[in-house]
Amino acid sequence: MSQRILVTGGAGFIGSSLCERLLNEGHQVVALDNMFRGRAENLKECHEHPSFHFLSGDACSSDDLQRCFDLLGGIDLIHHLAAINGTRWFHEAARQVIDVNINATLATVEKAVEWGSRYVLASSPEAFGDVSSMPLMEGSESVFSNPSQHQRFAYGASKYLDEVAVQHAVRNGLDGRIVRPFNGYGVRLMGDEYGQVVAMMFEAIRRQEPINVHGDGQQTRSFTHIDDLVNGFYLAGHLDGGIEGQPLSGSSFNLGSEEEVNMLSLAQSINEVVGSQAVDIVLSEGYHGDSMRRLPNCTNAVSMLGWHPAISLKDGLISVWSGLQHQP
Numbered sequence: 001m002s003q004r005i006l007v008t009g010g011a012g013f014i015g016s017s018l019c020e021r022l023l024n025e026g027h028q029v030v031a032l033d034n035m036f037r038g039r040a041e042n043l044k045e046c047h048e049h050p051s052f053h054f055l056s057g058d059a060c061s062s063d064d065l066q067r068c069f070d071l072l073g074g075i076d077l078i079h080h081l082a083a084i085n086g087t088r089w090f091h092e093a094a095r096q097v098i099d100v101n102i103n104a105t106l107a108t109v110e111k112a113v114e115w116g117s118r119y120v121l122a123s124s125p126e127a128f129g130d131v132s133s134m135p136l137m138e139g140s141e142s143v144f145s146n147p148s149q150h151q152r153f154a155y156g157a158s159k160y161l162d163e164v165a166v167q168h169a170v171r172n173g174l175d176g177r178i179v180r181p182f183n184g185y186g187v188r189l190m191g192d193e194y195g196q197v198v199a200m201m202f203e204a205i206r207r208q209e210p211i212n213v214h215g216d217g218q219q220t221r222s223f224t225h226i227d228d229l230v231n232g233f234y235l236a237g238h239l240d241g242g243i244e245g246q247p248l249s250g251s252s253f254n255l256g257s258e259e260e261v262n263m264l265s266l267a268q269s270i271n272e273v274v275g276s277q278a279v280d281i282v283l284s285e286g287y288h289g290d291s292m293r294r295l296p297n298c299t300n301a302v303s304m305l306g307w308h309p310a311i312s313l314k315d316g317l318i319s320v321w322s323g324l325q326h327q328p
Contacts, residue, residue, distance in 0.1 A: 003027045004072040005237075006117075008059040008108060009082035011038025013188050014122065014181065016046065017230045018079060023049045025234070030068045030075075034058050037084065042188050059104035065111045075115050077237050080108045081122040085155065086194040087290075094154035101158035102165075109169050112176070119176040120237045121166050123252070125294050126156030127180065136254060137297035152290070163252070170250040177236045177248050182256025182296050185316065186226030187323035197263065198223065198317075201270050202324055210280040211271070214290060217264030217283060221294045222256040225316035228309045229255055235305040242304035254296035257309045273317045 005022055009015040010031020015038070022029045023046060030053040031043065046052045053071055057064030059082035069075050082104045084097045105121065112119040128136050129144040130153075142160050144153050166176045189196055191203030204211045232255035242248055261269075264281070271278035301307040311319075
């Protein structure tokens with residue numbers, strides 16, 4: 001059955017791809033984005049679809065959210081992805097990161113309750129902070145270091161509070177679900193100095209500049225192709241109940257590969273993918289508070305959503321490089 005769906009941050013990396021999937025599944029979609037991190041070209045294919053609408057606006061604004069509701073004549077589901085991401089922003093604009101990440105969540109949760117909409121929050125593994133025990137799973141503690149040391153957790157701590165706000169609303173009747181994407185990558189990922197690591201490495205190669213690896217390069221992450229992430233978001237919002245009948249409201253889902261890769265190995269793998277265009281790899285100073293490990297336990301996503309990552313890192317990197325070859 002067709003649903004009326006609001007995607008905040010709909011012009012962003014994950015948001016735009018999710019909009020495409022929702023449209024292909026037959027739903028009506030309105031994307032709300034102020035274009036701080038979103039890009040118009042991400043929505044090029046969506047604009048060709050008669051069931052798609054775009055509104056330039058602020059996810060923190062009750063009035064802008066209401067405009068989305070009025071445009072579709074109601075909202076059945078909110079996918080809330082609007083946030084300020086990118087490690088450099090966490091240190092340079094901590095107040096703005098906190099403001100947007102928390103207030104946009106509070107505003108969209110309030111509207112979901114008012115409208116009787118289902119709600120999917122895009123959280124983050126950063127919501128666990130500095131916790132050292134891996135893999136990250138339900139029940140893992142969230143640990144945050146002294147804020148006088150650095151501002152990295154402007155993002156992670158605000159995502160933690162976002163989850164608190166959703167769980168509080170769930171206790172009061174909201175059908176809310178939480179998704180934590182682990183280091184997504186794809187052609188649309190931003191590769192500038194405020195971007196994410198895979199895209200930044202590919203951008204260095206496109207410019208024929210050395211790949212910068214922070215620290216000693218031994219910090220690890222779990223990399224997840226955009227198609228796998230979008231499938232997880234779609235299932236989290238689409239399913240009324242789990243695959244074995246479990247209630248999904250109040251549940252949280254880690255979406256990530258269980259292949260743990262260090263940054264030096266990632267740079268080497270990318271060099272292998274690009275072949276003759278490979279560049280030097282240099283070690284440089286990293287960001288303060290950088291987490292040494294990020295590895296998910298995806299049991300909830302597998303057992304409740306029937307989700308699993310289908311694209312290996314090698315195949316994913318090959319597909320990204322192929323896609324980048326067709327960009328100017």
